[in-house]
Structures are given as structure tokens and as C-alpha cells.
Amino acid sequence: MKIPFQIAESNFTLVLFGASGSLAKLKLFPALYELEKEKRMPKDYAIVGYARTPMTDEAFRRFFEKAVRQQEKNPDEAALKRILAHIHYYTGSYTEQASYKTFLKQLKTIEKNPSRVRLAYFSVPPDAFPDIFKNLATVNWNTKKAPLRLIIEKPFGYNLASAKKLKKALQKNFKPEQIYLLDHYLGKEAVSNLLSLRYANSILTTLMTREFVSNIQITAMEDKDIEGRANYFDHVGILRDMVQSHLLQVLAYLTMYSPRTKTKSAIQHEKARVLKSIRVGKVVRGQYMGYNKEPGIPKDSQTETYTALKLLLKHPLWKGVPVYIRSGKSLQKKWTSVVIEFAPRRPQRETPGLPPNRLVIQLQPHEKIEFHLLTKLGGKTFDFHDLTTGRPIYCSGDCLVEHGRLLLDAIAGKQGLFLGFEEIFAAWRVIDPLQKSCDHARSKHCELHLYKKGSLGPKAADELIQADGFEWFNSTS
Ligand code: BG6
Numbered sequence: 001m002k003i004p005f006q007i008a009e010s011n012f013t014l015v016l017f018g019a020s021g022s023l024a025k026l027k028l029f030p031a032l033y034e035l036e037k038e039k040r041m042p043k044d045y046a047i048v049g050y051a052r053t054p055m056t057d058e059a060f061r062r063f064f065e066k067a068v069r070q071q072e073k074n075p076d077e078a079a080l081k082r083i084l085a086h087i088h089y090y091t092g093s094y095t096e097q098a099s100y101k102t103f104l105k106q107l108k109t110i111e112k113n114p115s116r117v118r119l120a121y122f123s124v125p126p127d128a129f130p131d132i133f134k135n136l137a138t139v140n141w142n143t144k145k146a147p148l149r150l151i152i153e154k155p156f157g158y159n160l161a162s163a164k165k166l167k168k169a170l171q172k173n174f175k176p177e178q179i180y181l182l183d184h185y186l187g188k189e190a191v192s193n194l195l196s197l198r199y200a201n202s203i204l205t206t207l208m209t210r211e212f213v214s215n216i217q218i219t220a221m222e223d224k225d226i227e228g229r230a231n232y233f234d235h236v237g238i239l240r241d242m243v244q245s246h247l248l249q250v251l252a253y254l255t256m257y258s259p260r261t262k263t264k265s266a267i268q269h270e271k272a273r274v275l276k277s278i279r280v281g282k283v284v285r286g287q288y289m290g291y292n293k294e295p296g297i298p299k300d301s302q303t304e305t306y307t308a309l310k311l312l313l314k315h316p317l318w319k320g321v322p323v324y325i326r327s328g329k330s331l332q333k334k335w336t337s338v339v340i341e342f343a344p345r346r347p348q349r350e351t352p353g354l355p356p357n358r359l360v361i362q363l364q365p366h367e368k369i370e371f372h373l374l375t376k377l378g379g380k381t382f383d384f385h386d387l388t389t390g391r392p393i394y395c396s397g398d399c400l401v402e403h404g405r406l407l408l409d410a411i412a413g414k415q416g417l418f419l420g421f422e423e424i425f426a427a428w429r430v431i432d433p434l435q436k437s438c439d440h441a442r443s444k445h446c447e448l449h450l451y452k453k454g455s456l457g458p459k460a461a462d463e464l465i466q467a468d469g470f471e472w473f474n475s476t477s
Contacts, residue, residue: 006398006405007156008035010145011044011116011413013107017132019049019060019089021123022229023153025067027423028121031403033068037079040408041086044113049089050103055164060089075276079155092123095131108142110420117411118143121151128160130169137173151180154245155236156419159435160428181419185246189395189400190363192417194253194338197361197369204359208340209317214356215470216254216323217339218247220333225288225453226305230296237303237435239285242327244431248275250363251311251325252423254338268420274315275426281310281322282467283445284436286458288330302438302448305329308461309429310468326463326472330453336364339473347374347384355386358473367393 014032016024033039047426048058068075088110092099108114118141124132133150141148150170157163170179185191198204207213220242225341233241234299252271259266286306292299303347306328313323342357370390377383409417438446449458456474465472 004398005040006400006408007040007407008042008045009040011111011113012119012411013046013048013111013116014407015118015120015141016047016049017051017094017122017188018054018124018128019051020063022227022232023182023184024121024123026071027401027403028123028407029064029067030111031072031401031407033072033075033080033083034401035404035407036083036086037076040082040404044111044116045086046107046110047083047087048110049105050092051089052091052093054091055089057087057089061087061152068276077276078094087223094128094135097138100135100141102411104139104141109455110223114143115145115150116143117146117413118411119149119151119407121153123153126157126166126471129166133173138476146413147175147178149180149398149410149413150174151182151407153182153184155240156181156245156421157423157428158235158240160425160432163421163424163428177413177415180406180415181421181424182406183245183249183419184402184406186417186419187400187404187406188363189362189399189405190367190393191250191253193367194250194361195256197257199258207342207359210319210321212342213318213321213340214343215321215341215468216251216322217341217465217473218250218254218325218337219339219472220247220327220336221333222327222329223331223334223454225330226291226294228295233305233371234297234301236303238297238307238327238329239431239434243307243309243325244427247325247327248278248427249419249423250338251275251323255313255315255323257317262416264415264418265420267416268423271428272420272423274313275423275430277313277315278426278430279312279314280430280434281312282464283310284308284449284458284460285438285446286328286449286461288328290449290453290455291330302446304448306331306449306451306457308457308464310464322468322470324472325472326457326461328451328457332454332456333475334363334365335475337362337473337475341470341473347382351384354384360473360475361388362475367395369393400458 064087090103092103157166189356216279252274256270256274285304288305291305292301308326311323338361340359360370362368373387374384375387449460451458
């Protein structure tokens with residue numbers, strides 16, 4: 001079957017508020033370059049940085065180019081030159097309406113064809129949102145083709161209350177079809193494939209229930225530290241940065257019922273249903289040694305750079321199956337995976353030490369799926385060993401990096417891979433109580449366990465899972 005190659009369905013202008021944000025540099029700019037390299041861009045498009053820092057078009061182009069070269073060691077020079085010709089910069093205020101009006105006039109001189117979609121992408125601190133939204137709605141950047149679309153990247157607020165404020169500020173000024181809440185994990189082929197894998201394979205549909213599964217492990221290890229993002233990270237910590245968003249989304253895709261329809265609201269509703277069913281068992285918080293010596297981090301910082309959690313779902317498919325999540329910075333390697341361990345059968349029950357049967361779905365650095373099956377050794381005795389059978393999952397269809405896919409969807413007006421507030425609130429309801437109890441009374445789960453850089457995390461995380469008779473599965477390759 002020939003897979004249609006997704007291209008930008010319309011001419012567009014992408015305005016980047018707070019264009020120097022780290023996610024823009026790390027993820028968005030390289031993705032935009034990739035779209036140009038793969039000839040997925042329309043003829044007429046513009047990428048315009050809008051920020052308070054004075055900068056010329058030329059300086060912003062150099063900034064963009066540097067970000068691409070940092071991620072892409074041998075870029076396609078012709079494609080890079082082409083995209084740089086579409087890049088502009090405007091020094092503007094977030095609070096003054098006049099700035100937005102002048103910008104609009106300038107935009108019209110950049111945009112050759114007025115039939116286009118305008119998108120605003122935000123990489124600004126949350127307290128800048130209300131002013132920007134109000135001004136955008138008043139000055140009106142809609143085009144004849146479509147109302148302005150707003151792409152807001154996670155984190156959606158800092159807690160439930162601020163997420164609610166964000167929703168209110170958005171709803172006051174914009175319609176739901178203008179709002180695109182972006183979690184880049186949902187643009188990863190491997191993440192959306194979790195649901196497809198389950199429902200396209202009766203082996204998995206049958207086995208992945210409380211009847212057969214003993215526990216689920218979701219791991220997102222990173223070898224990198226906070227990469228100079230002291231200001232952001234020290235206020236957020238790994239629970240908010242990785243778990244509230246990306247990893248609870250992975251959990252939702254892995255455990256939700258197949259939605260009745262493919263509509264955005266049906267998908268979001270099923271995800272929210274799983275997230276609402278979460279009960280937190282135990283939590284371990286860790287910090288890598290030397291974190292409080294990083295530039296910009298207070299000496300007495302209590303921010304966690306590592307966490308391990310035990311969750312239980314009050315969901316009909318998964319009642320009683322513990323889900324363990326762990327994530328951290330400055331660990332041994334970059335490894336994102338989902339491990340489903342199956343309940344012990346007779347050989348495992350009779351012979352302590354035999355490994356469980358497992359399904360390992362590796363999401364990063366390379367996508368791969370592995371079954372770990374107990375198989376009999378040759379000969380007369382019933383001795384077993386682990387047989388690993390697996391394959392890389394090569395993307396062989398229309399393969400795109402996550403921000404590229406999500407951006408093309410936003411240009412096309414498709415919201416299926418974006419989030420809704422119901423699921424965001426449900427995720428905050430899981431995380432908020434953990435944070436609050438650490439802000440005030442120092443309860444036991446707030447204890448910070450120090451761990452060595454390059455390790456697999458604190459010992460307390462191993463003890464958390466061992467207490468239930470399980471072990472973390474750490475990748476072998
Ligand atoms: C971002 C976090 O959302 O995701 C970063 O803010 C983290 O701290 C990054 O490093 C991880 O994304 P990925 O795609 O590299 O796993």
C-alpha cells in the first residue's frame with residue numbers, strides 16, 4: 001500500500017513567541033529544517049520570531065542555523081539556505097497592543113499570498129500568556145482562510161490551579177478549534193503505535209489485561225543533565241517535567257480502551273478515563289550528586305531530578321496490576337521503554353530466579369519490540385532459560401520527527417494528536433498532591449535520595465519495586 005506523503009496543506013505563517021526557548025532550539029527548529037529538506041513545505045511560508053530581546057532578521061537566522069547545526073551534524077546545505085530565506089524576526093512587547101498591530105502590518109509585507117493559515121507557537125513563561133492571548137484576540141490575526149491557531153507546548157501550567165487558569169484565559173479569547181495543546185511525545189511514532197499494536201494484534205489484546213500481566217514498567221532515562229535550563233528545571237522537577245505530561249500519556253496509550261471513534265474527543269476521553277483511575281502507591285525522589293552546584297541552582301535545592309513511582313489503576317482492565325514509572329536526568333544512558341511482565345507460570349513458581357516472560361517495547365533510542373520467553377534447555381531435564389526474540393520497528397511509512405508531524409497536523413487543522421484539558425487536569429490531580437505535600441510538611445516520600453551521575457538512579461528506587469517482589473528490567477543493548 002502506498003502511504004501518502006504528508007506535506008503542509010496550506011501556505012502558512014508561524015509566529016514564535018519567545019523564540020529563544022530551549023524546546024524551540026532543541027526540537028522545533030530542527031523539525032522545521034527537516035520539513036524543508038524533505039520538500040514538505042509549501043512555496044509560501046514564513047517563520048517569524050517575536051520576542052522582547054532586540055535582534056535583527058540576520059541575527060535570528062544565525063541563531064536558527066546554529067540550533068539546526070547542533071542537532072544535525074551534516075545538514076543539507078541547500079535546504080538550510082532555502083529555509084533561512086523564510087525566517088524573520090520582530091522585536092515586540094507582549095503587553096502593549098500597539099506592538100501587535102505594527103507586527104501585523106509588517107507580516108502583510110512578508111506574506112506573499114494572503115490565503116494562508118497563521119499559527120502562534122509559545123515558548124514563553126506562563127505568566128506572559130494572559131496578556132499575549134488578550135492582545136492576539138483584540139488585534140485579530142485571523143486570515144480569511146482560518147482563524148489564528150495557537151500551539152502551546154507543555155507544561156500546561158505548574159499545577160492544577162494554573163492549568164485551570166490557562167484554560168480560562170484561552171477559552172475567554174479563542175474557540176476550541178483554535179487551540180492546539182502540544183506534548184511532543186504524542187508526535188512520536190512509537191508512542192502512538194502503542195495503541196495500534198495492542199488493538200491490531202489479538203495476541204496482545206488478549207494478554208494485556210489484569211488476568212495475565214503481573215506488572216508494567218515505564219522508564220524514561222536520560223544521560224543528559226539539565227543542560228543549562230536551571231531556571232526552568234529547578235521550579236519544575238522531573239515529576240512535572242516528564243511524568244505529569246509525557247509518561248502519563250504513554251501510560252494512557254498503553255492501558256486505555258480503544259476509543260469508539262477516531263475523533264479527538266473520543267481519544268481524549270478514553271485517555272482521561274485511565275488517568276482519572278490512577279491511585280499513587282509509593283514515590284521515591286532523587287537528585288544527582290552535583291545538581292546543586294550547577295550554575296543557577298540554589299545550594300539547598302530540594303528539586304528532584306529523578307523519580308520512581310508505584311501507581312495502581314482502578315480501571316476494569318488493570319485493577320490490581322501495579323504500574324511502576326521511573327525517570328531521571330544524568331543517568332547511565334538514554335532509554336525510554338515500556339515493559340510488560342507476565343504473571344509467573346509453573347516453572348517460575350517452582351524455580352526461584354527464573355525470569356518472567358516479558359514484552360519489551362523500546363521507544364528510544366531505537367524503536368524495537370522484544371519478547372522474552374522461557375524456553376526449555378535441550379535434554380531430558382525440564383530446565384528453562386530466557387529466549388529473546390525481537391526486531392527493530394523500522395518506520396517504513398511516512399516517517400517524520402515529532403514536532404514536524406504535529407506542526408503539519410496543526411497546519412491542516414487536525415487536532416487528534418493534541419491534548420484536551422480533561423486529560424491534563426486528570427494528570428495534574430495525580431501529581432499535585434505529591435508536590436504539595438513536599439512544599440509543606442516533609443513527609444517520608446519527600447526525602448531526597450542522592451545518586452551518582454551515570455548510574456541507574458538511587459537504591460531506594462530498586463527497593464520500591466523489590467518490596468512487591470519485582471525487579472526493574474534494564475535494557476541489555
Ligand atoms: C522535554 C523535557 O519535554 O522532554 C526535557 O522538558 C526532556 O527535560 C525532553 O529532556 C525529553 O524528550 P525526548 O523526546 O528527548 O525523550
